[in-house]
Amino acid sequence: MDIKHRTWLMISFLFMCLSLEFHVSSGADTISANQSLSGDQTILSAGGAFRFGFFKPGNSSNYYIGMWYDKISLQTIVWVANREKPVSDKYSSVLRISDGNLVLFDESKVPVWSTNITSTTTSSLEAILLDEGNLVLRELSGNSSTSLWESFDHPAHTWIPGMKMRLDKRTKVSQRLISWKNVEDPAPGLFSLELDPNGSNSYFILWNGSQSHRYWSSGPWNENQKLFDDVPEMTQNYIYDFSFFSNETESYFTYSVKNTSTIISRFYMDVTGQIKQANWLDSTKSWFLFWSQPRQQCEVYDYCGAFGRCSEQTQKSCDCLQGFQRKSEHDWSLQDYSGGCERKTQLQCQNNSAANGKSDKFLTNSNMALPENPQSVAVRSVDECETTCLKNCSCTAYAYEDSQCSIWSGNLLGVQQGASDGKTLYIKLAASEFSSPKSKRGTVIGVVVGSVALVVLLGLVVFLYLRRRKKTIKTTKAVEGS
Known part of the structure; x- marks a missing residue:
């Protein structure tokens, strides 16, 4: 092969390499215009604090692209790009810069997430x-750069030091x-935190x-004490610095950690x-809970779902009211109780179609915080209150307190067991959920007969023992007298 031909082959090879899309090497902190991120490839911040790439939460079969701490052993996600649109194969999905945006393409090369900015720049x-x-995502111009989009402006579920909640x-x-929707699904869930849009300087x-x-x-911001009025934990500021800013166009709160090298x-x-x-x-390789709000789990609105019961006295805060069962065992196992419970019968x-003549009945539940959305009914007695609910098929429960009748239709929401000012709640159930008088009488008779039989049997054993003992004594005396 002559020199001219070899030179041509080398030029062709170099041209082919330059025309290919480069993948970012694991450990770099940037994705440039001619690079992409796929599979197990990640980028790592310059100081090694955060890593960004594909991850799969728990036992989920879905993949997401997001950010987590790199210096701790327990993978803890702080930001997710494609919360609502996961991909199924991280090796054929790719994140790259396309048409002035950072875009995630799934295994079918369909864009599922984008920074979604309008940019006419021709710069790199x-x-x-x-x-x-x-x-x-930034535009490079000479030795300077201009930010076009930042994840700090699009928070997910975590607020890390330096972020501003605006x-x-x-x-x-x-x-x-x-x-998150549940512990394995980062899709937006039911609970959110925001600064009051009406300008009270409180978070809700x-x-x-x-x-x-x-x-x-949180209560309003107290500038003199540098805290929110209803968050006394903020007085323990030996770890954090807090700051609240407000002008005519915006308000925001931010915090920082005093010692970033150790905390x-x-x-x-x-x-x-x-x-x-x-x-x-x-030391324990775990997260230490510094504080939480609301302090009581049962203060969270509708935490246990329809016909669910919240309790602070049990290890698991949620269970179903008697006569009901979990709608989805799978969801409950992932700490998503929003689906609540459904009737067993x-x-x-x-x-x-039923024609057995049986009527629905009410189960007495004591020491309860009454459900949301009661309807007041004018009645003269507790019996009349019960009859009113019984005659209305959509009525699911009633309460009679201080000569006032309240009924509930449809789902029961916000039921709490063991409330400090608990009331008595009567919940409508099918008659078959109750033991019949006959079965109760049969049970009582069975217990009595069983008890009598046991006494007779014990008496017989004692009688035989004493009789044998008496014979033994007579025999002993006969031997002694011989």
């Missing part, structure tokens, strides 16, 4: 993972921390994003519906 772009935990006063739109926790279902408030801290909206501040303990009034 790159995505960089900063050591503060911020993923930034309220845009012009649009009245707040950034939100939104919980909402259920299902509804302002009408606020179940916790890793995170604030997150948990699947439990509580906000939690936790610090990593390297259909009510008699709902069963048109």
Whole structure:
């Protein structure tokens, strides 16, 4: 092969290499315009604090692309890009810069997530993972760069030091921390934290994003004491520095850790519906819960779902009311109780084919916090209150307190066992859920007969023992007298 031909082959090979899409090497902190991220490839922030790449939560079969701490042994996700659109194969899915955006393409090469910005720039772009935990898409121009998009402006469920949870006063739109759906699904769940869009300088926790279902408030910011009025834990500021800023266009709160070399801290909206501040303990290889709000699990709105019962006295906060069963065992195993419970047996009034003459009945539940959305009914007695609910097939429960009758239709929400000012709640169940008088009488008779038989048997054993003992004594005396 002559020199001219070999030179041509080398040029062709180099041209082919340059035309290929380069994959980022594991450990780099950037994804440039001609690179991509796929499979087990990751990028690592310059100081080694955070890593970014594909991950699979728990036993899920889905893959997501997100960010986690690199310096701790327990993988803890702090940000997820494709929360609502997972991919099934991380090796054929790819994250790369496309048309001025950072875009995730699934195994079918369909875009499932994008930074979604409008950019007319012709300059070079790159995505960089900063050591503060911020993923930034930026435009490069000479020796300078301009940020086009930041993950800090699009929080998921975790608020890490340095992030700002903002309220845009012009649009009245707040950034939100939104919980995962369950421990294996980072899709947006039911619980979220945001700064009051009406400008009270308070943070609220909402259920299902509804302002009408606020179940916790931080209280307003107290500039003199540098804390929120209803979060006394903030007085323990030997670990953190807190700051609140407000002007005509925006308000935001931010915090930082005093000693970043020894403390890793995170604030997150948990699947439990509580906000939690936790610090990593390297000695135990686990997260230490610094504080949480609301303090009581049962203060979380509708935590246990329809016909679920919340209790602070049991190890597991949620179970089903008597006569009901879990709608989804799988969801409950993943700490998602929102589906609640369903009846084990259909009510008699709902069963048109039944003709056994049995009537629905009420089960007495004492020491209960009454459910949400009661309806007041004018009656003269507790019997009349019960009759009113019994005649209405959609009525599922009633309570009679201080000569006032309340009934509930449809699902029972927010039921709590063991409340400090507990009331008595009567829940409608099918007649078959109760033991019949005959079966009770049969049980009593069975117990009595069994007890008598046991006494007779014991008496017989004692009689035979004494008789044998008496014979033994006579024999002994005869031998002695011989």
